[in-house]
Amino acid sequence: MSMDRRQFLKITGISSILGLGASVASATHPIWMPGVDPDLVSPNAQALTAKRWGMAVDMTKFRSEADIKRVVEACHSIHNVPDFGNNPDGTKNIKDEIKWIWKAKFKQAFPEQATELNEHLEEAPFLVFCNHCDNPACVRVCPTKATFKRDDGAVMMDMHRCIGCRFCMAACPYGARSFNWRDPRPFIKKEKQNRKYPTRTKGVVEKCTFCTERLAVGQMPACVEKAPPGGLVFGDLDDPKSAIRRLVSTRYTIRRKPELGTGPNIYYVIGGR
Amino acid sequence: MKLYNGGLIITGIVVFLALAFFPFYYNIGKVNAKPEPKLEPAIKMSEKRFGKKQCVEPREFMRREHMVLLNNWRDSVVRDKNRRYSSEASGKTFNMSLQNECMQCHSSKKNFCDKCHTYMAVKPFCWDCHIEPKEKEGSKS
Numbered sequence: 307m308s309m310d311r312r313q314f315l316k317i318t319g320i321s322s323i324l325g326l327g328a329s330v331a332s333a334t335h336p337i338w339m340p341g342v343d344p345d346l347v348s349p350n351a352q353a354l355t356a357k358r359w360g361m362a363v364d365m366t367k368f369r370s371e372a373d374i375k376r377v378v379e380a381c382h383s384i385h386n387v388p389d390f391g392n393n394p395d396g397t398k399n400i401k402d403e404i405k406w407i408w409k410a411k412f413k414q415a416f417p418e419q420a421t422e423l424n425e426h427l428e429e430a431p432f433l434v435f436c437n438h439c440d441n442p443a444c445v446r447v448c449p450t451k452a453t454f455k456r457d458d459g460a461v462m463m464d465m466h467r468c469i470g471c472r473f474c475m476a477a478c479p480y481g482a483r484s485f486n487w488r489d490p491r492p493f494i495k496k497e498k499q500n501r502k503y504p505t506r507t508k509g510v511v512e513k514c515t516f517c518t519e520r521l522a523v524g525q526m527p528a529c530v531e532k533a534p535p536g537g538l539v540f541g542d543l544d545d546p547k548s549a550i551r552r553l554v555s556t557r558y559t560i561r562r563k564p565e566l567g568t569g570p571n572i573y574y575v576i577g578g579r
Numbered sequence: 580m581k582l583y584n585g586g587l588i589i590t591g592i593v594v595f596l597a598l599a600f601f602p603f604y605y606n607i608g609k610v611n612a613k614p615e616p617k618l619e620p621a622i623k624m625s626e627k628r629f630g631k632k633q634c635v636e637p638r639e640f641m642r643r644e645h646m647v648l649l650n651n652w653r654d655s656v657v658r659d660k661n662r663r664y665s666s667e668a669s670g671k672t673f674n675m676s677l678q679n680e681c682m683q684c685h686s687s688k689k690n691f692c693d694k695c696h697t698y699m700a701v702k703p704f705c706w707d708c709h710i711e712p713k714e715k716e717g718s719k720s
Contacts (some may be wrong), residue, residue, distance in 0.1 A: 347675070456660065464657045465708060499710070502679055507707040522662050536717040 352524035356542035358440075358459040359516055359531075360571035367537035374409050374431060380532040381407045381514070386505045388415055388493035404484040406514040407435040407529055416561055416574075432574065433529075433538070436461060436482040436514040437562060440569030444474035444483065453511075459543075459571060460516040470509040479563050480570075483513045489575050542570060614698040616691045621684040634684075635673050636666055646703075649677060677705060682712045689714055 309317075349355075368374055381387070381406075388400040413420045413428045420428060438461045444453050445461065452467035453474055475483045489508045503519065506512050517527035525531075530540045539549035550573075553559075559573040582588065625633045633642050635648065652675040655661040664673045674680045685691045688711040696702065 346665055346667065347655045347659070348663050348665075349660050350662045353660070353662070454658070456662075462657070466653055466657065501710050504678065504708040504710065507704075518660075522660065 354521045356458050357544035360543035362539040362550050362573045364575040365532045373534050377529045379534050380528045383498040384500050384528045388490035391491055396398050402487050410434045437570030439570045442567040443477035447473040447477045465510055479566050483510050483511050614694045616694040620686045624684040678709050686712050
């Protein structure tokens with residue numbers, strides 16, 4: 307073949323321009339990615355929505371130990387939370403324990419509020435769980451964004467991203483997070499298992515998620531459903547007409563450790579009207 | 580032309596060829612053992628639901644891209660609050676859930692997902708958390 311230098315340069319020049327054009331064209335037409343195209347995905351029509359989810363807890367509505375236990379069990383069985391039972395010596399196995407919602411004494415839940423004047427309250431039971439803070443310390447410290455704040459206020463866990471570093475547990479002032487030291491599966495009772503919800507695995511951190519999987523299908527959180535009427539009031543704190551907002555605006559309520567600046571969204575109704 | 584030690588050389592070449600091609604003829608007849616995931620339960624379910632054979636996306640796409648689709652579903656559900664997926668190809672809507680959608684149609688992990696995955700030696704860790712469907716009696720194979 308005969309081609310002089312001049313011809314060669316012409317051909318390579320033209321073909322590189324064509325090549326550039328082709329790469330620009332393909333960049334403006336990205337490969338279609340299923341699931342990330344916002345036109346293809348949407349929330350359920352019946353999903354419950356809010357600007358800032360919150361909960362009001364009125365322990366005076368809980369008449370007995372059984373009322374409290376029923377709520378805790380409802381949450382833990384629906385979310386496949388394992389039960390590690392007791393140590394051989396009969397004490398509770400708190401090292402392995404996983405808890406999303408549990409019972410604490412007033413003096414444990416509100417240590418800075420206990421005085422000699424409210425001694426009668428000291429041992430009173432309170433339901434405590436994740437406070438879904440406005441300014442969550444756990445989210446600040448998470449290196450993988452596995453825990454994050456949704457735009458509706460729920461502090462969510464993405465189990466797929468959790469690397470089990472436990473920074474969030476160190477950061478949370480409420481002890482609301484549990485680490486899976488062991489494989490939880492053998493400790494989930496078969497008859498209580500919820501086959502529609504995943505379990506977790508050894509090496510991830512878990513906590514209350516405000517039942518985001520139930521909100522998505524228009525249901526209230528499981529604990530709210532199982533609580534005595536008015537015991538747990540769930541709703542949008544930013545909606546002036548919501549039941550929770552009216553309750554919090556008209557009754558005396560306290561929050562856990564608000565002085566830390568985390569902005570907890572769980573309100574505890576104290577005393578009568 | 581004269582070939583010295585012709586007998587030896589020819590035998591040597593024959594032995595060499597026999598050895599070199601051993602893997603090829605050893606595998607004759609075995610190459611057909613490609614995985615055959617069982618589609619019947621899924622076809623039945625989709626016919627009940629949509630009146631025709633229908634996966635989330637066309638079959639070729641699912642074969643190639645189901646892992647990408649699942650990853651996108653996962654992020655969309657957990658991080659962006661979405662739960663519904665509409666396929667452009669079929670216009671059908673799906674609940675973006677591994678346990679509660681894929682496995683409703685593909686009701687046996689062992690006879691479907693595992694068939695390909697074992698062959699390809701991929702072991703998705705999803706099942707450490709996501710609960711697989713109960714395998715029916717006698718579905719061993």
